[in-house]
Amino acid sequence: MTAHTTISSETIPGDAKADGAALMAAMGRAAKAAAATLATAPTQQKNAALLAAAKALRAQEADILAANAADMAAGKAKGLTPAMLDRLMLDGRRIAAIAQGLEEIAALPDPVGSVIAEWTRPNGLRIQRVRTPLGVIGVIYESRPNVTADAGGLCLKAGNACILRGGSESFQSSRAVHACLVAGLKAAGLPEAAIQLVPTTDRAMVGAMLAAPEWLDVIVPRGGKSLVARVQAESRVPVFAHLEGNCHVYVEASADPDMAEAVLLNAKLRRTGVCGAAETLLVERAAARSLLPRLVKALLDAGCEVRGDAEVRKTDARVKAATEEDWATEYLDAVIAARVVDDLDAAIRHISAYGSHHTDAILTEDAGHAARFMNELDSAILLHNASTQFADGGEFGMGAEIGIATGKMHARGPVGVEQLTTFKYLVHGSGQIRP
Incomplete structure (x- = not known):
């Protein structure tokens, strides 16, 4: 299997660090290559990565809590609201729940390759509608470090690579969680670039992701109204989102x-x-x-x-x-x-x-x-x-969710593993030609 290297602040050229578009292109190329591998990865290999990541989360609890403590202290100093601090906070119970979520995703049926419908035409053509991964998914989120694991795990199970852009307020926590996901990928022999975390808090990366249809197939924003409104207004990439939960x-x-x-x-x-x-x-x-x-x-x-x-x-x-x-x-x-x-x-x-x-x-x-x-x-x-x-993917039996979608195209409600696939038609014949 071809090795892939996770994009990090250490591996990106100096000029790319200051250039959102260049950083997006570097991460995008790596994600596209990883997505090609994931699209045909066997279920057992994807599940092995998820289970290894869950094990790493439990083993690295102390490091994750230390990273989260730094984020919480910075958040309090910035004057984050109690609701925002609650979203940001991790403890042993929440870390255990994040790990359990990955295990529940591993236990779900693999949607990739499943036949949604099939029929035979009068001319003998047998047609199947089959689930296939979306490709590369960009996730932009604020304050919730658990989204790092939820999004990464769901995308992986559905055969997609993902590029995660967490909020600055949860940067250290998200990095610690992401390290566990990478450990899971490595343990299973899957490309590390399958789950990438943007290595900078520079807001220019949000704009770079929204302007990258050549690298991203879908954008999922999870955050406040201003973030989601911006994504919906500016994105050149299709969006799964809800603006408000009234x-x-x-x-x-x-x-x-x-x-x-x-x-x-x-x-x-x-x-x-x-x-x-x-x-x-x-x-x-x-x-x-x-x-x-x-x-x-x-x-x-x-x-x-x-x-x-x-x-x-x-x-x-x-x-x-x-x-x-x-x-x-x-x-x-x-x-x-x-x-x-x-x-x-x-x-x-x-x-x-x-x-x-x-x-x-x-x-x-x-x-x-x-x-x-x-x-x-x-x-x-x-x-x-x-x-x-x-209103939660985990409560719906989806293991977790990457977000809630209120639009009417493709995905609606909790966006879980099945919603992170599209489909293609497979047509089997025996030499038929169209008159």
């Missing part, structure tokens, strides 16, 4: 009160900084006297700020007045907007007007209303009697 929980009068309270608190407060966190509570008018006061009190008592309409404010003096802007805001914090709506139709209208097509939930015992909610809304993920925080 997620809703709609509670009907028929909902079980205990269930509704538990699900709502989890949807909003389990982790406020994730894209699946609920940002707006809608309550059916028929539940305004029975359920609404209980739900609002539970949120406030748990430390969540509630910004409500006039009816919500009547339930508790601690509720602040909501503005029109609140209905369209992704807080990523312990804040939620709350409104009373007349019925299911009004809830659907509100979500359609203000939502981001990410994740929305209905809490109800009316199966017909749940079906209408799920059929009539166009969100990527819709839930019935469950927390919006399940």
Whole structure:
């Protein structure tokens, strides 16, 4: 097998370090060569790399934690928000979860080469639609060092090479995690350039990646609204992304009160900084006297700020007045907007007007209303009697996810192994010619 060298700050020529385009070209060439090898790599070899990387993560926990401590100290000095620091922070439990994620990816069926559909034409031609890797995937992300492993592992399992550009705030942590992925590749005899980490925090590399369709087949941005908006506006490479996670929980009068309270608190407060966190509570008018006061009190008592309409404010003096802007805001914090709506139709209208097509939930015992909610809304993920925080590839059984996509082309919802493939047609004949 041909050896490949991982691009690093030590192996890149001096002029390339200062030139985003040159660095992108150097990494791109290495990635293209690695992708050609990965496209035909046997499942066992890819799995061996993933399992070896997971083993390395556990063995290098102390080094990873030391790197993360440096990032956390720098982040606090920069004034990062509590939500950003939570995304950045690693501990033994989170490192173990990252390693477990790689093992779960290894346990997934290999999508490459699987036959999606096949049929035979009247002239005897047998046609198959077969999954094939996308090629080279660029991932641009902020603050979350776990994305380094999630993205690298998913791309590898799907037969893709990847170029990862982590945020400056997680640079040391991402380098430590990436070193474990490279160790896994080496142990399995796969090219180190299959998973590359941009070796600089220079923001010029973001622009260089967006302008590199000759090297990248897809870009996946994971970060704040400004990053995703920039990628969607400037990229010459196809993009899998969501701009915002303005997620809703709609509670009907028929909902079980205990269930509704538990699900709502989890949807909003389990982790406020994730894209699946609920940002707006809608309550059916028929539940305004029975359920609404209980739900609002539970949120406030748990430390969540509630910004409500006039009816919500009547339930508790601690509720602040909501503005029109609140209905369209992704807080990523312990804040939620709350409104009373007349019925299911009004809830659907509100979500359609203000939502981001990410994740929305209905809490109800009316199966017909749940079906209408799920059929009539166009969100990527819709839930019935469950927390919006399940908007996660790992929770979907995908091992992990490279991101959530809310567009309508190719991939939608959690982007896992299957979504990181495309397909080609294989046509088998016996000498047929077209008349």
